[in-house]
């Protein structure tokens with residue numbers, strides 16, 4: 001009954017774990033979720049107020065498919081101000097989330113058998129979207145400290161390489177790629193005429209590093225597409241709002257897909273984001289300060305139990321290597337879940353069978369309790 005396209009698709013690993021955790025909770029076992037991909041903070045009141053006002057003033061209908069002009073202008077201004085990137089408003093497509101934006105890109109760029117290079121470790125949806133779109137994935141391993149390994153990427157480039165996808169700050173490692181490595185990668189993409197997709201959704205969740213967009217580099221205007229959104233910065237995952245910015249031909253192709261699928265992103269969410277985007281840094285600051293405190297706590301606690309990791313510079317995840325006594329990520333994740341701590345196996349992030357992804361988008365109290373439980377199962 002089902003298409004081959006769909007039968008090739010795997011279920012989302014993170015969502016599957018969340019469902020298992022819920023099943024344990026239904027049996028009365030309190031599970032602390034360290035597998036969540038969203039801030040545990042409420043959406044800032046300023047954003048909620050702006051959306052409420054927008055709804056009252058009629059932002060409750062379809063909008064132009066590309067997005068309301070005031071939001072596309074606000075995004076264009078933001079790209080100039082924060083990233084040093086010049087993209088006119090008509091080369092920006094507002095989407096219902098960054099995930100949808102990525103999906104359009106894969107569908108717009110790939111023919112059957114075209115190759116996509118993913119800089120690993122990386123978010124599992126990058127693989128599955130390639131599968132739906134008929135693409136073939138090549139996985140590039142990271143450099144030391146989960147940095148960008150441009151040499152490894154270059155070795156994978158072939159006749160059919162259509163796109164390279166990177167994500168910094170990174171999910172799952174929290175690594176922030178260096179400006180030098182990004183410059184090398186843009187140079188490669190320009191030289192080999194490959195589209196470089198830069199997922200910058202965690203841009204503002206950053207601690208001791210500076211986010212640099214590859215779109216700001218020489219030659220980037222023809223090859224780099226930025227994917228970004230509001231889910232993480234504004235803690236508004238449920239509102240569904242993201243965007244693409246890049247070469248006109250690609251944005252127009254993605255727009256056609258949106259016209260015939262989602263139509264547009266939610267109108268009131270677009271208006272609230274347009275009003276508040278200039279204040280993004282101010283609004284996100286308290287959340288980032290709290291994330292930094294938790295990162296410091298979780299890194300030192302995990303290290304004391306024998307996990308191997310450096311403090312990551314961004315996002316709200318750590319991707320430690322398991323203590324030497326633990327042979328395999330899947331069995332460790334299962335044991336942790338039985339002890340009431342859910343986390344994500346490193347395997348779907350590019351075959352990291354000695355790593356787990358732990359999200360610290362949870363209260364300090366829960367992080368303490370969860371790490372105590374892990375210490376117990378490790379006998380520490």
Ligand code: PMP
Nearest residue numbers: 037097098099123171229231242
């Ligand atoms: N890219 C990455 C790397 C992510 O981790 C996520 C969310 N888990 C997304 C994109 C999708 O975000 P959105 O809510 O905007 O669809």
